[in-house]
Amino acid sequence: MFELILFVVFAVVALAAAIGVVAQRNVLYSALLLVLNFICLAALYVLMNAQFVAVAQIIVYAGAVMVLFLFTVMLLPGKRIEVAGRRLPGQTPLAILLALALGAVLLLLLGGSLVALGRPAHPAITVGNVQALAEVLFTRYIWAFEATGVLLLVAVAGVVHLLRSGPRPGAPR
Amino acid sequence: MSVPVYGYVALSGLLFLIGAIGVLVRRNVLVILMCVELMLNAANLALLAFGSAHQSLDGQVTVLMVMAVAAAEVAVGLALIVTLFRHQGATDVDEVSLLKG
Numbered sequence: 629m630f631e632l633i634l635f636v637v638f639a640v641v642a643l644a645a646a647i648g649v650v651a652q653r654n655v656l657y658s659a660l661l662l663v664l665n666f667i668c669l670a671a672l673y674v675l676m677n678a679q680f681v682a683v684a685q686i687i688v689y690a691g692a693v694m695v696l697f698l699f700t701v702m703l704l705p706g707k708r709i710e711v712a713g714r715r716l717p718g719q720t721p722l723a724i725l726l727a728l729a730l731g732a733v734l735l736l737l738l739g740g741s742l743v744a745l746g747r748p749a750h751p752a753i754t755v756g757n758v759q760a761l762a763e764v765l766f767t768r769y770i771w772a773f774e775a776t777g778v779l780l781l782v783a784v785a786g787v788v789h790l791l792r793s794g795p796r797p798g799a800p801r
Numbered sequence: 802m803s804v805p806v807y808g809y810v811a812l813s814g815l816l817f818l819i820g821a822i823g824v825l826v827r828r829n830v831l832v833i834l835m836c837v838e839l840m841l842n843a844a845n846l847a848l849l850a851f852g853s854a855h856q857s858l859d860g861q862v863t864v865l866m867v868m869a870v871a872a873a874e875v876a877v878g879l880a881l882i883v884t885l886f887r888h889q890g891a892t893d894v895d896e897v898s899l900l901k902g
Binding site: 631632635639642643646647649650655658659662665666669672673675676677678680681684685688689692693696697700701703704716719720722723726727730731734735738741742745760761764765769772776779780782783784786787790791 | 803804806807808809810811812813814815816817818819820821822823825826827829831832834835836838839842845846847849850851853854855858859861862864865866868869870871872873874875876877879880881882883884886892895
């Protein structure tokens with residue numbers, strides 16, 4: 629019962645924060661609401677007995693990714709508040725239509741997977757300790773793990789090149 | 802009493818939908834990137850929920866990979882936004898119309 633209450637609380641806060649990210653006009657507030665959403669999801673991961681993933685979520689998303697976002701928001705000059713109106717013609721009805729279509733597809737796919745799942749309808753308590761996760765990660769998924777390292781290295785090199793080779797801020801365009 | 806799987810899956814679907822709506826209606830490129838992050842997190846939640854329902858650790862390993870890819874994506878995306886701002890002086894996707902005929 630206690631777990632159910634925790635789930636409802638964190639799910640509602642996560643949903644509210646996500647809606648806030650989309651609805652908020654100020655980019656800075658959107659970024660801060662995104663942190664709230666990430667933290668609520670980390671709490672839900674703990675409820676699912678995925679402790680290591682929850683800690684990684686806090687460190688990677690609520691830490692590193694959000695610092696990147698906030699620095700970019702604060703360092704870019706110019707307006708941070710989106711002006712209402714001035715949209716593409718027909719953007720809002722088209723967005724509503726596409727969102728409804730996506731919702732239908734999601735309902736179909738996720739509902740289908742849940743029906744196919746059948747009996748074990750409750751998350752197991754047995755899986756989820758860090759030792760077991762490390763054993764799977766470093767044996768069966770070792771090549772994916774190594775490839776992730778290479779990907780991060782390439783991303784860092786690409787970012788450094790991209791930001792060094794552009795025109796200087798004071799230079800004429 | 803533990804939480805049933807469909808609770809997590811329903812939450813994940815809703816979060817994904819909210820993120821997709823954000824990508825469709827917002828015009829600030831930073832907010833669009835944030836909405837993509839929302840969608841990635843929703844996918845992570847579904848992966849963990851189904852993984853624990855199948856009593857398998859593969860879902861958690863996949864989530865770790867998704868996190869690494871998302872971090873790389875944010876770094877490259879923000880570098881692109883800064884470069885875009887230097888060249889065009891704009892963070893609004895509608896103002897970037899260099900390729901428009």
